[in-house]
Amino acid sequence: MASDVEQWKDELYGTDIRAEIERFAEEGWEAIPDDEHDAWFERFKWYGLYHQRAGQESYFMMRIGPPGGVLEPGQFREIVEIADDFSRGPAENPVFGNGWIDVTTRQAIQLHWIRLEDVPEIFERLESVGLSTVQACGDSWRNIVGCPVAGKDKHEHVDADALATELHDTFKKNEAHSNLPRKWKVSVTGCDEGCGQGDINDLAFEPAEKEVDGETVTGYNVRVGGGLSRNEPRFARDIDVFATPEQAVDVAGGISALFRDNGDRENRYNARIKFLMDEWGPEKFRETLQEEYVDFELHAAGEDLRESYSYNAGEADGKHDHVGVHEQPDGNYYVGLNVLVGRIGVDEAYDLADAADEHGSGEVRLTQRQNIVFTDVPEESVDDLRSQDVLEHYSPDPHPFQRGSIACTGTEFCSLSIVETKNRQVRYARWLTNNVELPEGVENFHVHLSGCTASCAQPQIADVSLRGMKTRKDGEPVEALDIGLGGGLGEEPQFASWIAERVPADEVPGAIANLLENFEEARDSETQSFREFVGERDDEELADLIEPEETDYDDPFMHNTKRTWYPYAEDDDLNESPAPAKADGTPIPSDD
Amino acid sequence: MTIAVRTLDDGAWISVNDSRQVSVSDVWTLSHGTFCGCEPAYVLLEGFFGVDVSGSIVVADTVGRCLDCGTQDSIDRLPVGRIVDGEFKPYGPEGVQSIVEPTSRTRRE
Numbered sequence: 001m002a003s004d005v006e007q008w009k010d011e012l013y014g015t016d017i018r019a020e021i022e023r024f025a026e027e028g029w030e031a032i033p034d035d036e037h038d039a040w041f042e043r044f045k046w047y048g049l050y051h052q053r054a055g056q057e058s059y060f061m062m063r064i065g066p067p068g069g070v071l072e073p074g075q076f077r078e079i080v081e082i083a084d085d086f087s088r089g090p091a092e093n094p095v096f097g098n099g100w101i102d103v104t105t106r107q108a109i110q111l112h113w114i115r116l117e118d119v120p121e122i123f124e125r126l127e128s129v130g131l132s133t134v135q136a137c138g139d140s141w142r143n144i145v146g147c148p149v150a151g152k153d154k155h156e157h158v159d160a161d162a163l164a165t166e167l168h169d170t171f172k173k174n175e176a177h178s179n180l181p182r183k184w185k186v187s188v189t190g191c192d193e194g195c196g197q198g199d200i201n202d203l204a205f206e207p208a209e210k211e212v213d214g215e216t217v218t219g220y221n222v223r224v225g226g227g228l229s230r231n232e233p234r235f236a237r238d239i240d241v242f243a244t245p246e247q248a249v250d251v252a253g254g255i256s257a258l259f260r261d262n263g264d265r266e267n268r269y270n271a272r273i274k275f276l277m278d279e280w281g282p283e284k285f286r287e288t289l290q291e292e293y294v295d296f297e298l299h300a301a302g303e304d305l306r307e308s309y310s311y312n313a314g315e316a317d318g319k320h321d322h323v324g325v326h327e328q329p330d331g332n333y334y335v336g337l338n339v340l341v342g343r344i345g346v347d348e349a350y351d352l353a354d355a356a357d358e359h360g361s362g363e364v365r366l367t368q369r370q371n372i373v374f375t376d377v378p379e380e381s382v383d384d385l386r387s388q389d390v391l392e393h394y395s396p397d398p399h400p401f402q403r404g405s406i407a408c409t410g411t412e413f414c415s416l417s418i419v420e421t422k423n424r425q426v427r428y429a430r431w432l433t434n435n436v437e438l439p440e441g442v443e444n445f446h447v448h449l450s451g452c453t454a455s456c457a458q459p460q461i462a463d464v465s466l467r468g469m470k471t472r473k474d475g476e477p478v479e480a481l482d483i484g485l486g487g488g489l490g491e492e493p494q495f496a497s498w499i500a501e502r503v504p505a506d507e508v509p510g511a512i513a514n515l516l517e518n519f520e521e522a523r524d525s526e527t528q529s530f531r532e533f534v535g536e537r538d539d540e541e542l543a544d545l546i547e548p549e550e551t552d553y554d555d556p557f558m559h560n561t562k563r564t565w566y567p568y569a570e571d572d573d574l575n576e577s578p579a580p581a582k583a584d585g586t587p588i589p590s591d592d
Numbered sequence: 593m594t595i596a597v598r599t600l601d602d603g604a605w606i607s608v609n610d611s612r613q614v615s616v617s618d619v620w621t622l623s624h625g626t627f628c629g630c631e632p633a634y635v636l637l638e639g640f641f642g643v644d645v646s647g648s649i650v651v652a653d654t655v656g657r658c659l660d661c662g663t664q665d666s667i668d669r670l671p672v673g674r675i676v677d678g679e680f681k682p683y684g685p686e687g688v689q690s691i692v693e694p695t696s697r698t699r700r701e
Contacts, residue, residue, distance in 0.1 A: 004598050037610040054612050269641050415604035418617040470636045472659050477619045562617045
């Protein structure tokens with residue numbers, strides 16, 4: 001039997017949703033019939049609107065997805081102005097205030113506390129600068145990720161930005177691909193450092209070379225079926241296909257159509273293409289693609305560049321992220337700035353937009369490590385840029401604990417999350433920076449905190465993987481984290497093993513400190529990387545190296561933050577929620 | 593009266609009549625033997641993957657983990673509340689729950 005979601009999608013989906021959003025916006029939140037809430041909130045996702053969690057009814061998260069994370073001059077500033085005008089909540093966040101933008105691990109931007117009544121004006125303003133929220137959520141082509149410094153990087157092999165943009169233009173608002181069985185995440189990598197993170201995507205294009213008709217052609221190898229969610233992580237599998245840049249869009253369309261027709265529409269928990277790949281295997285997948293979905297002979301895979309992949313790889317030479325000052329092929333520089341947990345307050349975001357305009361081309365690019373990159377900074381302007389006050393906090397040379405931190409949205413807004421994440425990871429990073437000395441030679445140390453198994457912070461591919469849990473401490477349930485080790489991408493990607501489970505959240509910084517101390521004592525030499533060290537040990541040995549303990553780290557979020565309407569509100573009880581609210585913020589009384 | 597029950601948002605919620613009623617991430621107290629050897633078992637619910645109405649009882653299929661012994665498993669037909677005069681009355685996660693026997697296979701997403 002088709003699920004409710006499939007029935008709603010059959011009735012109305014895709015671009016038809018826009019007129020309905022505008023109608024509801026005109027008439028107000030209360031115009032959405034009570035018995036149609038589930039259906040409409042599911043459909044709104046297609047336009048990048050996600051209803052916030054319980055206690056925050058009538059407020060939405062809005063996601064804006066620029067392909068490859070490239071925000072052209074003027075686009076970043078418009079998003080900041082929209083956040084300033086519309087993304088304000090009824091209570092303050094103690095770290096970030098009220099009004100910010102979130103850079104996500106899929107190179108998108110998320111705004112919170114958005115009112116439905118304001119959405120048409122926001123859409124118009126986004127469209128006026130060439131941006132859109134189309135298919136940012138929902139069962140379709142999500143934001144296409146890729147090398148954020150495409151066209152600007154000396155490690156580039158093939159132009160990922162051109163293909164990401166072509167895929168975006170082809171498959172956004174494309175009726176034949178609007179309604180897929182589930183979300184569809186696509187990555188395009190063009191460099192030899194692997195910064196597109198193709199291994200964890202449904203569909204990955206990776207740089208490769210191939211002899212075609214006696215000539216060496218640069219293009220892409222194709223992998224399918226990666227993803228991290230639901231305790232079922234998979235790396236994308238090699239389907240033995242090489243696509244020339246000219247063929248890539250047709251190959252992508254064929255694979256998307258294959259998923260559309262063969263993905264499981266009866267069980268959403270079995271719907272992602274990784275499960276179809278489990279069932280079919282890459283050989284049958286390729287055969288079906290060739291026979292039914294493309295009308296040309298597919299090339300066998302070419303020679304890839306995976307040997308040199310360093311992004312998020314833990315031990316390889318080369319860049320692990322895009323932070324820092326890097327020379328472009330044209331002699332200008334790109335400057336990667338660290339954004340701790342991806343969140344930028346509105347006032348600082350204006351300063352960053354000014355700095356990008358004054359010292360670079362005005363482009364602001366978003367990375368999968370929740371950071372931003374300014375491009376086209378002339379050599380003579382680099383020092384001026386670095387002296388800007390705003391770069392003290394958004395630094396091109398941050399401490400490794402700040403640089404390595406990633407966190408998802410967490411219980412602040414997310415329905416699925418089990419624990420508070422962003423404020424907690426900020427506190428972790430600061431405590432670690434102030435209290436823990438990294439062992440000699442460790443310049444990159446990635447700690448990813450995800451609130452649940454959906455894995456939006458990509459926890460399984462970090463040096464230290466943290467995943468939301470609960471435990472009982474002194475007889476009371478408290479927020480806790482599972483701790484995993486050994487994850488990373490690179491030539492031989494590996495998911496973390498979950499070594500210590502249900503560690504009270506206030507003991508995690510002590511656990512990381514002890515782990516690093518034990519690593520420093522026990523490693524073979526000062527050149528042995530943390531990932532190598534972990535790779536040489538079994539789970540039992542590693543468990544002995546994690547010694548959770550309370551320290552002077554203070555965690556104000558040990559209670560059940562999900563049971564609040566907003567974890568940081570002075571009176572946070574669900575019954576005190578000011579939601580749902582009218583457009584002006586006035587609470588709408590309940591019928592009870 | 594027809595009761596519409598479904599899971600929402602990747603299994604984050606049980607929705608009853610288009611209202612988000614039961615959330616993941618709460619710790620439920622389960623009686624001995626229904627989940628693991630702990631008595632009682634304090635089980636964190638991590639996701640819902642099915643929901644049904646059994647008589648007047650709303651039952652959920654879910655995945656959970658015991659906070660004491662670490663057992664992770666699925667739970668079929670956990671009672672999460674009941675329908676009284678057409679209204680959903682949730683059971684608190686703190687109350688000791690046992691699993692009801694299946695009486696219907698008309699499981700909804």
